[in-house]
Amino acid sequence: xxxxxxxxxxxxxxxxxxxxAGQSLSCLFLSSAAEPVSAGxxxxxxxxxxxxxxxxxxxxVRLHRIIGEGRRVITxxxxxxxxxxxxxxxxxxxxxxxxxxxxxxxxxxxxFHEEVARSEALVPAYISLLCQEAAAAHxxxxxxxxxxxxxxxxxxIVKLASRRNPRPRQGLVRVPMNRxxxxxxxxxxxxxxxxxxxxxxxxNIVIPEGRHDLRIVNLPRLIQLSGDADDFSDDSCHRVKLH
Numbered sequence: 298x299x300x301x302x303x304x305x306x307x308x309x310x311x312x313x314x315x316x317x318a319g320q321s322l323s324c325l326f327l328s329s330a331a332e333p334v335s336a337g338x339x340x341x342x343x344x345x346x347x348x349x350x351x352x353x354x355x356x357x358v359r360l361h362r363i364i365g366e367g368r369r370v371i372t373x374x375x376x377x378x379x380x381x382x383x384x385x386x387x388x389x390x391x392x393x394x395x396x397x398x399x400x401x402x403x404x405x406x407x408x409f410h411e412e413v414a415r416s417e418a419l420v421p422a423y424i425s426l427l428c429q430e431a432a433a434a435h436x437x438x439x440x441x442x443x444x445x446x447x448x449x450x451x452x453x454i455v456k457l458a459s460r461r462n463p464r465p466r467q468g469l470v471r472v473p474m475n476r477x478x479x480x481x482x483x484x485x486x487x488x489x490x491x492x493x494x495x496x497x498x499x500x501n502i503v504i505p506e507g508r509h510d511l512r513i514v515n516l517p518r519l520i521q522l523s524g525d526a527d528d529f530s531d532d533s534c535h536r537v538k539l540h
Contacts, residue, residue: 300301302342302523311335315354315417316356316358318420320417321418321422322380322413322419322422322423322426323352323378323471325404325408325409325412325413325419326402326403326404327402328353329402329403329404330401330402331354331355331400331401331402332354332380332400332401332402333398333400334395334398334399334400334401335395335398336395336396336397336398336399337394337395338394338395339394340381340393340394340399341381341382341389341392341393341399342359342364342389342392343363343389343390343391343392344388344389345388345389345490346387346388346404347388347389347406348384348388348406349372349380349403349404349405349406350380350382350383350403350405350409351380351381351382351393351401351402351403351404352378352379352381352401352402352403352404353375353377353378353379353380353381353399353400353401353519354377354382354394354399354401354402355375355377355399355400355401356377356396356397356398356400356473357374357375357376357395357396357397357399357400357473357474358374358379358381358393358394358395358396358399358401359371359374359375359392359393359394359396359474359482360372360373360375360381360391360392360393361372361392361393361394361481362390362392363392368480369481370465370484371478371481371482372391372434372437372482373433373437373482374396374474374478375382375393376404376460376484380426381393381401382406383426383430384421384427385426385427386431390508391535394499396473396478409424437533440483441483443524444524445524446483446485446489446493447493447496447497447502447517447522448486448522448524449483449484449485449525450479450490450493450494451497451520451522451523451524452484452524452525453479453482454470454503454511454513454519455520455523457470457471457472458470458513468512468513468516469506469510469512469518470510470511470513471509471513472509472510472511473509476490476491476494488518494511497519497522500516500518501514502515502518502519502522503515503519509535528529
């Protein structure tokens with residue numbers, strides 16, 4: 298994870314850097330029309346030729362793979378401004394599906410790389426984005442291999458809270474994905490996710506509000522329970538902005 302004595306919430310700052318990198322590349326997609334994608338519909342399929350890249354204009358997208366006897370593993374959730382298919386593989390290594398009603402823009406892979414190559418400003422942004430995707434994959438590997446159920450869920454909630462949250466009520470985090478999605482992302486069962494949320498609520502740390510909101514009551518304790526307490530300090534919890 299993070300080296301000792303690094304600034305607290307460096308991983309949150311990296312999330313912001315990845316968002317900024319994606320947004321700096323977003324100008325390349327502006328000439329493409331925004332396409333609506335209904336919730337549950339696929340944007341691209343695992344194994345297909347990666348002829349296009351996609352930018353999420355609105356909504357939330359999940360990336361998943363099917364393993365073994367039809368089991369689903371969600372490797373990432375993408376939000377507005379994120380790019381789908383930025384890596385250099387010739388084939389998609391995931392299926393991208395809309396979690397919510399989405400709008401996406403597409404651009405041919407060939408045109409994207411040509412535009413990036415000819416711009417001194419976009420080359421470092423693209424490299425930064427690739428590095429952040431690699432870092433996110435490493436964090437997910439650590440989460441699945443070393444953390445228990447409570448640590449996984451708390452890490453997930455902290456990560457959601459670190460993103461730009463349009464909800465105006467303080468401490469309220471929008472959770473657009475359902476609990477089965479969360480379970481498939483964290484390598485848990487849906488029953489374990491539900492029990493862990495109930496346990497956090499009973500300790501007045503995180504309280505569900507409606508179907509798609511969580512209110513963070515005790516952020517320092519949530520961070521501590523994420524299993525990353527050694528990397529963070531209470532004085533810097535403000536770096537996660539709860540709007």
